[in-house]
Structure formats: structure tokens, C-alpha cells
Amino acid sequence: MSDEAYLDRLVDEDRLRSYLADALGPADRLEIERVDEGHSNETLFVTWGEQDLVVRRPPPGKTADTAHDVLREHRVVSSLQETDVPVPETVLASDDHEVIGSDFYVMGRLNGDVIRTEESDWLATRDARGRVSTELVDTLAAIHGVDYEAVGLGEFGYPEGFTQRQVDRWHEQFEWARETTADHRDLPELERVTAWLDEHVPAEHPHTLVHGDYKLDNVMLAPANADGATDAGDPEVVAVFDWEMATLGDPFTDLGWMLSFWHDADDPEPPIPDLYPTLTAREGYLTRRELIDRYEDQTGFEFDEPRFYVVLAIYKMAALGEMFFRRHLEGNSDDPLYPRMEDGVSRLFDEATSLIDGEYEI
Structure with missing residues (x-):
């Protein structure tokens, strides 16, 4: 088309x-x-x-x-x-x-830069990368600190039991996609990963506004104002985009999602390079552990189950990939990524099982 x-x-x-x-x-x-x-x-x-x-x-x-x-x-x-x-x-x-x-x-429309697979020149320095890292995690902390009752979102979702519902919901999304995709190839690890998530859902979590798709390429960066709190030229987040999945729920699902897209220097190759760029392994970016520490400092929350939340994030991305593949098969997208989900979803499950089996750490 x-x-x-x-x-x-x-x-x-x-x-x-x-x-x-x-x-x-x-x-x-x-x-x-x-x-x-x-x-x-x-x-x-x-x-x-x-x-x-x-x-x-x-x-x-x-x-x-x-x-x-x-x-x-x-x-x-x-x-x-x-x-x-x-x-x-x-x-x-x-x-x-x-x-x-x-x-x-x-x-x-706003003006600024979005980091997807490469950095703009003004962001490609050690200091700028450190600032991008802290801006990203501090903005996530700000989202989770919103008084959702005060801004009129008190009935925007049901935080109690949110995390279990996430596992159930994304399994349902798989089932929706598999109505079409199951005839084209098997997903042998789907049930194993679903069962592991069911068994490891944390019993409790904080209740906050949740973005639902928070990661580096869903924020816009621009130089801070000369008369602002930082020096002119330092990057700051000027907008957060893609709120279609926002609700009230478990903030750690946002943190796990962000971390699942964050590549450390000693990580294995990502399952889908177009979706999981490796640029955050460059000098200056914080590591995942440093991001977690800063998030905990900013929010006062303790993020005790990183493996569960990152596996859940990969599972969600796999479900989205399966939905993308269905849309491709039905002719409802011209996105070149969608047909690649035929193999990409299986590679995401390989990533999830590697984490489950302890082959590498968050």
C-alpha cells in the first residue's frame, strides 16, 4: 500500500x-x-x-x-x-x-528531540547522557507522585489487584491476536511464561497514576531555559507522550517497562534491535541499578521485585508484537516492523525465559 x-x-x-x-x-x-x-x-x-x-x-x-x-x-x-x-x-x-x-x-505541537535509535549531536556527550537519565527517571517519579484525586482522575482505574489483572489482560490480548496468528506459527513458551508470572505476582504495591508505556522514546527533550534551575543547554523533558494505556495501578509496572528497554554495557544482544536500541550502554548513561536507586530516592518506594516486573514488561511487548502481527496478516498496517513479529515474538520469549532462569540479572 x-x-x-x-x-x-x-x-x-x-x-x-x-x-x-x-x-x-x-x-x-x-x-x-x-x-x-x-x-x-x-x-x-x-x-x-x-x-x-x-x-x-x-x-x-x-x-x-x-x-x-x-x-x-x-x-x-x-x-x-x-x-x-x-x-x-x-x-x-x-x-x-x-x-x-x-x-x-x-x-x-512542541519542538524538541526524541531519542529513538540515535542521539542528536547536542545529546551525545557524557554529561548530557547523565542528565537525560536523571530527567527520565525523575519525570517518572513525578508521574507517580501526582495527586490523582486532585486532578480529577480518582475514578480513572482500580489500583487494587492491578498487577494480577495486567497478567490476565495481556494473556487475553495474546488470545485475541492468536485468533489469527496461531495458524502461522507456534509460541511454545507462551504458557510457561504466563504461568510463571501468575505464580510470582507481588501481593502488594503502591497505588499511583500509571503511564503504561513509559520509556526513553516516549519523552521529548529540549535544552533547559537559561533562567531556569539548570544551565542553558542541559536537556530536560518537555513532554511525555503516548498516554493511551494510562490508568491507576502499580507504579512498578512503569519502572519495569522503562528498564526493559534500557541496555547496560554487559547485556546480551537485544531480541529486536529496532525496539530495543543499545545506545544507553554508552558512557554517561546511568545503569539500570542506578536508575532504580534514583527512583527509590525520588519516590520513597522500595522496588523489591525487579525480575518479575521486567519479565512482565517483556511479556507485554510480546503481546503487543503478536497484535502487530495480526494487524499485518489482516492488511491493516503498512508498518514494516509488523511482519517481523513473526520471529520477533519468539525472541522476546527467549529473553523472558533467560531472565526467569537467572541467566542474567536486572
Whole structure:
């Protein structure tokens, strides 16, 4: 499918033009560009007159329940506008599928850098890498320190029993994906890892706001202000993105997820290099242990079960990969990563079983 044909599936330009004119006033310029770095919800850069905007919508076609809930994402980002958590400004939201064929919301566009598989030059120094590390973990601590009752998110989730429900939920996502993918190949370690997680769910955990997808490439970095608390040029997190999985629950699921994408110098090769870059092994970045220590200092929480939470994170990524593979088989994505999940999910299970068997440490 061509890029233009796929974009046509994501947005009807004439209907979006009419919607924006009614909501924001007329403009003589509409430009739409699909951002293809992500692998879940779709992100569109939209220029409306002099306004630089971002539209978030689910991918086309059938999706698993709650897996692409952009209106949920809009609600939490709107609720965090006046907190210490950096988020983009929300502008509009709509559940009218007559506009672009799905729920969607609109936010302001920010300027900065996102570290995916490489660093920008200004971030590629020892000091900048250390600052990126501390900014990342301190921002996670800020998310977990939000008074969710005070910002109107008191009924946003059910923290009690959250971690067990995570294991159950991601097993259900596997089952949804396997309705299609099971005919194409086996996943012999699926039941073993599921059973191990069931047996090792921690009995208790703190109750906080949870991001659900917190990692280095879901934050935007920019130089700090000259008159701010840091020297000009130091990187700071200016926005946290991709809140579609946010809820109230166990903050350690966020920490385990972040750590699962963090590569230390003596780690084995990652199972899927495109998803698990190794750049954090470079000089200056904190190690996973240093990140954990700083997180505990910032929050006052004790992170006692790192192996469980990182295995859970890998299991979640494997479930997402299986869902990606189903979408590929059904022709509902042009993402080149999705077909690679045919083998990638099995490699993720190899990683999970290596941790379970104690072949390397967190």
C-alpha cells in the first residue's frame, strides 16, 4: 500500500478541514503529514493556518479492546495540564467517526528531540547522557507522585489487584491476536511464561497514576531555559507522550517497562534491535541499578521485585508484537516492523525465559 493510500485511510482531508474550521476558525492552509516512528496509534502533524497541531487516532481496521483508546489518552493529558508532569497542550477531541473515521484528539505541537535509535549531536556527550537519565527517571517519579484525586482522575482505574489483572489482560490480548496468528506459527513458551508470572505476582504495591508505556522514546527533550534551575543547554523533558494505556495501578509496572528497554554495557544482544536500541550502554548513561536507586530516592518506594516486573514488561511487548502481527496478516498496517513479529515474538520469549532462569540479572 502506498503512503498516500494509507494516509487516505487515516484522514478525510475535506472533512477534517470542515471540522477544524468550525472548531478553530477558518484558515487558508491545511497540511497533513503522517509521523511513522510509532508502532501503535497513528500520529499526524497538521498545520492549520499558523497553528502547528498534532492529531492522534487509532490505526484503521479492527483493534483489540482498549488497546488504542485515544480519548482516554486525551482525558489524562488534559488532567495533567497544571501538574509537574510535562505534557502537550490539548486542543480538541471528538468521538464523531464521520470526521476521520475514528475517535481522535488534537494537541499542540512542541519542538524538541526524541531519542529513538540515535542521539542528536547536542545529546551525545557524557554529561548530557547523565542528565537525560536523571530527567527520565525523575519525570517518572513525578508521574507517580501526582495527586490523582486532585486532578480529577480518582475514578480513572482500580489500583487494587492491578498487577494480577495486567497478567490476565495481556494473556487475553495474546488470545485475541492468536485468533489469527496461531495458524502461522507456534509460541511454545507462551504458557510457561504466563504461568510463571501468575505464580510470582507481588501481593502488594503502591497505588499511583500509571503511564503504561513509559520509556526513553516516549519523552521529548529540549535544552533547559537559561533562567531556569539548570544551565542553558542541559536537556530536560518537555513532554511525555503516548498516554493511551494510562490508568491507576502499580507504579512498578512503569519502572519495569522503562528498564526493559534500557541496555547496560554487559547485556546480551537485544531480541529486536529496532525496539530495543543499545545506545544507553554508552558512557554517561546511568545503569539500570542506578536508575532504580534514583527512583527509590525520588519516590520513597522500595522496588523489591525487579525480575518479575521486567519479565512482565517483556511479556507485554510480546503481546503487543503478536497484535502487530495480526494487524499485518489482516492488511491493516503498512508498518514494516509488523511482519517481523513473526520471529520477533519468539525472541522476546527467549529473553523472558533467560531472565526467569537467572541467566542474567536486572
